[in-house]
Amino acid sequence: MCQVSAEKLMAELEWKPEDIDLLIFCSQSMDYILPATACVLHGKLGLSKNCTCFDIQMGCSGWVYALNVAANMMQGGSIKKALVLTGENEGIVGDEGRTEYEEKVIPLFGEAGTATAIQFKQGACPIETDTYTDGSGYEVIIRRGGGCRHPFRLSHFCYRKDQYGLTHRALDNEMDGAAVFVFGISEVPRAIKGILQRTGLSVDDVDYFIFHQANLMMNEQIRKKSKIPPEKCPYSLRDFGNNSSASIPLTMVTQIREQLIGKQHRKIIACGFGVGLSWGVISFDTQSFVAPPPLKFNGLYTTYT
Amino acid sequence: MINTNQFLAQMQEVLEIEDRTLSPDEKFRELSEWSSLAYLSTIAMIDDEYNVIISAADFRELQTFGDIARAIEKRKA
Numbered sequence: 465m466c467q468v469s470a471e472k473l474m475a476e477l478e479w480k481p482e483d484i485d486l487l488i489f490c491s492q493s494m495d496y497i498l499p500a501t502a503c504v505l506h507g508k509l510g511l512s513k514n515c516t517c518f519d520i521q522m523g524c525s526g527w528v529y530a531l532n533v534a535a536n537m538m539q540g541g542s543i544k545k546a547l548v549l550t551g552e553n554e555g556i557v558g559d560e561g562r563t564e565y566e567e568k569v570i571p572l573f574g575e576a577g578t579a580t581a582i583q584f585k586q587g588a589c590p591i592e593t594d595t596y597t598d599g600s601g602y603e604v605i606i607r608r609g610g611g612c613r614h615p616f617r618l619s620h621f622c623y624r625k626d627q628y629g630l631t632h633r634a635l636d637n638e639m640d641g642a643a644v645f646v647f648g649i650s651e652v653p654r655a656i657k658g659i660l661q662r663t664g665l666s667v668d669d670v671d672y673f674i675f676h677q678a679n680l681m682m683n684e685q686i687r688k689k690s691k692i693p694p695e696k697c698p699y700s701l702r703d704f705g706n707n708s709s710a711s712i713p714l715t716m717v718t719q720i721r722e723q724l725i726g727k728q729h730r731k732i733i734a735c736g737f738g739v740g741l742s743w744g745v746i747s748f749d750t751q752s753f754v755a756p757p758p759l760k761f762n763g764l765y766t767t768y769t
Numbered sequence: 770m771i772n773t774n775q776f777l778a779q780m781q782e783v784l785e786i787e788d789r790t791l792s793p794d795e796k797f798r799e800l801s802e803w804s805s806l807a808y809l810s811t812i813a814m815i816d817d818e819y820n821v822i823i824s825a826a827d828f829r830e831l832q833t834f835g836d837i838a839r840a841i842e843k844r845k846a
Contacts, residue, residue: 641805642808642825645825646825649816
């Protein structure tokens with residue numbers, strides 16, 4: 465999905481494969497355990513050998529993290545054009561042989577791939593980012609089996625009841641929903657307040673606040689606590705669910721695309737938060753915003769550029 | 770001091786209980802109206818009304834509505 469998104473976006477921008485200096489793939493559903501999916505995508509997109517490619521293994525905060533890394537690398541001067549590809553595809557939505565666990569999570573989560581292109585421009589408005597981590601909450605959202613800590617075993621495929629009476633496998637993602645909720649409504653409003661104060665902006669100065677699409681109850685609580693009017697806070701949740709690192713760009717291109725295209729200087733603050741625990745806020749201006757229309761992929765998956 | 774009756778009325782609204790009043794000694798986890806969603810609504814209501822957030826670990830220790838009220842009070846002090 466990220467490959468198709470990147471191809472569409474590059475065609476729209478008239479970027480040639482050899483122009484791209486940096487490709488970051490940010491996801492927790494990589495194609496292979498090794499090599500890095502960024503390298504796989506490099507080959508599929510036919511990029512030049514001078515292009516720096518690597519993966520960032522982050523979830524819901526991923527788009528903010530990856531954009532932060534790309535923007536900072538551009539400050540060095542050698543990178544002029546970068547692609548940030550984010551998304552999740554756990555193969556659940558199109559799979560007819562779903563497991564008991566997958567049937568439960570389908571209404572909550574979606575699958576999407578996104579491509580974001582950024583270009584160095586002298587005198588452009590700075591991209592401001594604040595990124596945060598609380599590793600003491602690493603178990604709040606976790607997939608326990610399959611990594612080097614608990615290498616694959618046959619028992620990981622067996623369903624077991626956990627301490628809360630929920631049935632799942634070691635290969636499934638676990639989430640302590642209440643702990644995530646408490647984390648979200650405590651830390652995210654604080655981070656939003658922090659970036660507004662640091663950049664000297666007020667809520668009125670910002671055109672849109674784009675949140676990671678976690679769930680409506682948590683997002684609305686964050687919005688209300690941050691005193692953001694509903695019209696400044698678009699949702700794509702009802703259409704696509706939670707798409708992890710894809711949810712911020714997905715919301716931008718499906719909910720406010722018309723409001724951004726062809727307009728100069730729209731001020732946006734985006735905020736990603738989740739697994740890690742990890743969260744980040746990014747403040748940027750869109751100028752000459754380009755977004756090809758979203759695509760459906762193979763009739764099963766939805767891909768967005 | 771938080772007003773216990775007011776807190777119980779707020780909990781009644783969260784749990785959408787209309788036909789009876791709640792008492793401080795009632796064990797909320799035993800009510801048929803209690804659910805994971807009611808739990809999140811409770812955390813959100815306490816945040817809205819009292820500007821207090823009780824962590825998931827601390828909340829697990831609470832049994833009665835009175836316990837919740839005391840936990841709020843402790844954090845407001």
